[in-house]
Amino acid sequence: MLSSLSYFVFSTKKGNYYVYDNETGIVYPITEIQKEILELYRHQYSIEYIKNILEKKYIPKEIDKEIDNIKLISSKYKLFVPQSAPEIHCNIEEVNKKKGIRQLILVVTENCNLRCKYCIYSGHYEMHRTHSKNYMPIEIAKKSVDFYFNYNSEYIETNPQNQLCIGFYGGEPLLNFELIKNIVHYVNAKYNQNDILYTITTNGTLLNDEKIRFLVDNNFSINISLDGSQIEHDRNRVYANNLGTHGDVLENIKKLYKIEKESKKPNKNEFKIMTCFDHKSNLLEVSDFFDNNVYLKNRHARIMKIIPDKTTYCSSDDKNPFIKKLHTQFQQSYEKNKQSFISTFFGPQYTLLFSRDFYKVNPTRGNCIPGSKLVVDYQGNFHMCDKMSNNYPIGNIHTGFNYKIMKQFMNSFYENISNHCKDCNVSRLCMLCFANCEDKSGEFKVDKTICERNKSSLPMNLSNLYSLLEENPNLFNDAI
Ligand code: SF4
């Protein structure tokens, strides 16, 4: 099935023009006349008609020359052809068995000692659960680990380089520290596997000497949430009594920093920071805070936008100017904090754009295949992603993966996007995934608000990115 021509033209701050070809991922510099030709051609006007229109502005010889040049680059790089339909059929069972499960994530408790205002479990998000006092029993955790090791055993033999990874997630996972300790001992005793990567995402308030030493000794990759200066952080990240957590988190980070430095273990993982920002954040202030703190500089694992969709956390009045403000502030903070700038403002699809693997590996977009990652809730039910609600279980520790339901989810998602997105000229840049398409019906549906925002912001991002590249052609040498 063929659909329409899939490219768009954009300009940079210096006034230079480029064309982005969605089918190949190629971005090519073009002249002003080429830009006008391509814009008209995209509306499927004939070459003769395009020439007639442009002859009012340019001399015919020049137009002919530029049409020839476009034909040349088009045949050389296979640009400006009708977009092919996304490849939607894949045998999940076969793919998962071949690749194994990348990561096991144990949701060790649904409880948390904080009540962050933007938390996905705050009750402001229509699809998601709220905080509860549920804790994962040790037997469920052990069975999950056994399932993970058994499933991957064939894969480990054929791909010994692949590192197994077990993550502990919540709520606040350190509220179930005993289980975490038990699981590490269980894995060591039963599987004798030294190179497991353990990860934990914590709010940092419960870290003490004992916990820090255990995590550091077992080479955990520790991710701590910290949103910047006290004002920025405490605006959202508060205890249940509404008091800010900034002071406690920072103190614990200093302890962790010291213990890590004293640790004699070679190849140890260094703790990382996760920062969230929302429509009220002052990003320049956030950036300054991290740059000027010796414990925190260059420690970021991720910086995430609180996406104002399907939530009552902020009103629609807050949402509208949000994207514009982001663009301006990130543009200004770029010179100060290149690393965070690249990974947050532009998102991973832009760095992948430069490596081209995106196009080879994933013919559709950035989403994963159900089962490539395994999230287990406190009752032992399997879920495909930690960013998703519990409304789409894909199996459990007793019966394993339910491939029938996984195929149904996959089909529901791809059928919806292949209908909705087939003519879209930014589809390869759009990172819409299962988590954005959850719907009360139990199917997956493209959210029209997210779609419209992506259609306008993705070309704008590309234009900003190329404006920066013109200033600094080595941008990606440091970032990738
Ligand atoms: S620490 Fe995490 S789980 Fe707890 S309230 Fe804050 S965002 Fe939610």
Ligand code: SF4
């Ligand atoms: S969701 Fe919208 S922007 Fe994204 S690929 Fe589909 S049509 Fe394009």
